[in-house]
Amino acid sequence: MKQISRRRKGRRLQNLVRTKILQTFDILRPTDVSIAKTGENGADIKLSKIARRILPYQIECKNQEKFETLYKFYNQSKRHGKLEPVLVCKMNDRPPILVMDLDHFFEIIKD
Numbered sequence: 001m002k003q004i005s006r007r008r009k010g011r012r013l014q015n016l017v018r019t020k021i022l023q024t025f026d027i028l029r030p031t032d033v034s035i036a037k038t039g040e041n042g043a044d045i046k047l048s049k050i051a052r053r054i055l056p057y058q059i060e061c062k063n064q065e066k067f068e069t070l071y072k073f074y075n076q077s078k079r080h081g082k083l084e085p086v087l088v089c090k091m092n093d094r095p096p097i098l099v100m101d102l103d104h105f106f107e108i109i110k111d
Helices: 003-024 049-054 063-077 104-108
Strands: 034-037 045-047 086-089 098-099
Touching: 003 045, 003 104, 049 098, 063 086, 063 098
Parallel strands: none
Antiparallel strands: 034 045, 086 098
Protein backbone atom coordinates (compact mmCIF):
# COMPACT_ATOMS: atom_id res chain seq x y z
CA MET A 1 0.00 0.00 0.00
CA LYS A 2 1.33 3.42 -0.90
CA GLN A 3 2.02 6.00 1.79
CA ILE A 4 -0.73 8.35 0.51
CA SER A 5 -3.27 5.50 0.72
CA ARG A 6 -2.20 4.76 4.30
CA ARG A 7 -2.69 8.40 5.26
CA ARG A 8 -6.13 8.52 3.63
CA LYS A 9 -7.17 5.32 5.39
CA GLY A 10 -6.09 6.71 8.76
CA ARG A 11 -7.76 10.06 8.04
CA ARG A 12 -11.08 8.29 7.28
CA LEU A 13 -10.98 6.63 10.70
CA GLN A 14 -10.14 9.94 12.40
CA ASN A 15 -13.07 11.62 10.63
CA LEU A 16 -15.39 8.78 11.67
CA VAL A 17 -14.41 9.20 15.33
CA ARG A 18 -14.77 13.00 15.10
CA THR A 19 -18.25 12.60 13.61
CA LYS A 20 -19.27 10.14 16.35
CA ILE A 21 -18.11 12.58 19.04
CA LEU A 22 -20.06 15.47 17.51
CA GLN A 23 -23.19 13.31 17.07
CA THR A 24 -22.99 11.99 20.63
CA PHE A 25 -22.51 15.35 22.33
CA ASP A 26 -24.91 17.94 20.90
CA ILE A 27 -23.35 20.68 23.02
CA LEU A 28 -20.05 20.47 21.09
CA ARG A 29 -19.47 22.56 17.97
CA PRO A 30 -17.38 21.36 15.02
CA THR A 31 -14.59 23.70 16.15
CA ASP A 32 -14.40 21.83 19.49
CA VAL A 33 -13.23 18.60 17.85
CA SER A 34 -10.59 18.46 15.13
CA ILE A 35 -8.24 15.89 13.70
CA ALA A 36 -4.46 16.09 13.79
CA LYS A 37 -2.48 16.97 10.71
CA THR A 38 -0.26 14.28 9.24
CA GLY A 39 2.90 13.95 11.30
CA GLU A 40 1.62 16.18 14.11
CA ASN A 41 2.59 15.13 17.64
CA GLY A 42 -0.04 14.25 20.20
CA ALA A 43 -3.45 12.64 20.02
CA ASP A 44 -5.15 12.08 16.66
CA ILE A 45 -8.36 13.73 17.87
CA LYS A 46 -7.79 17.26 19.16
CA LEU A 47 -10.33 18.45 21.75
CA SER A 48 -11.05 21.97 22.97
CA LYS A 49 -11.16 22.69 26.73
CA ILE A 50 -14.94 22.22 26.74
CA ALA A 51 -14.68 18.95 24.82
CA ARG A 52 -11.97 17.66 27.20
CA ARG A 53 -14.29 18.24 30.16
CA ILE A 54 -17.00 16.20 28.47
CA LEU A 55 -14.70 13.57 26.98
CA PRO A 56 -11.55 13.20 29.12
CA TYR A 57 -9.72 10.82 26.75
CA GLN A 58 -6.64 10.92 24.54
CA ILE A 59 -7.82 9.33 21.29
CA GLU A 60 -5.33 7.63 19.00
CA CYS A 61 -6.65 6.11 15.75
CA LYS A 62 -5.01 3.14 14.02
CA ASN A 63 -6.45 1.54 10.88
CA GLN A 64 -4.31 -1.52 10.09
CA GLU A 65 -4.70 -5.15 9.10
CA LYS A 66 -2.29 -6.13 11.89
CA PHE A 67 -5.30 -6.18 14.23
CA GLU A 68 -6.83 -9.29 12.65
CA THR A 69 -6.09 -11.38 15.76
CA LEU A 70 -7.78 -8.82 18.01
CA TYR A 71 -10.89 -8.98 15.84
CA LYS A 72 -10.87 -12.78 15.98
CA PHE A 73 -10.75 -12.65 19.79
CA TYR A 74 -13.46 -9.96 19.86
CA ASN A 75 -15.70 -12.07 17.59
CA GLN A 76 -15.14 -15.00 19.93
CA SER A 77 -16.51 -12.91 22.80
CA LYS A 78 -19.55 -12.03 20.63
CA ARG A 79 -20.37 -15.72 20.22
CA HIS A 80 -20.63 -16.35 23.97
CA GLY A 81 -24.09 -14.87 24.38
CA LYS A 82 -26.38 -11.90 23.90
CA LEU A 83 -24.58 -9.42 26.15
CA GLU A 84 -22.35 -6.68 24.76
CA PRO A 85 -18.94 -8.20 23.91
CA VAL A 86 -15.81 -6.83 25.55
CA LEU A 87 -12.27 -8.05 25.01
CA VAL A 88 -9.58 -7.62 27.65
CA CYS A 89 -5.99 -8.01 26.39
CA LYS A 90 -2.72 -8.10 28.26
CA MET A 91 0.94 -8.46 27.37
CA ASN A 92 3.71 -9.32 29.80
CA ASP A 93 4.83 -6.31 31.83
CA ARG A 94 1.98 -4.18 30.44
CA PRO A 95 -1.36 -3.16 31.94
CA PRO A 96 -4.52 -4.80 30.59
CA ILE A 97 -6.44 -2.94 27.89
CA LEU A 98 -10.09 -3.18 26.89
CA VAL A 99 -11.54 -3.47 23.37
CA MET A 100 -15.21 -2.72 22.71
CA ASP A 101 -17.47 -1.58 19.88
CA LEU A 102 -17.08 2.15 19.10
CA ASP A 103 -20.85 2.79 19.01
CA HIS A 104 -21.30 1.04 22.35
CA PHE A 105 -18.50 3.12 23.87
CA PHE A 106 -20.24 6.34 22.85
CA GLU A 107 -23.56 5.05 24.20
CA ILE A 108 -21.91 4.46 27.58
CA ILE A 109 -20.14 7.79 27.86
CA LYS A 110 -22.91 10.07 26.58
CA ASP A 111 -24.82 9.86 29.86
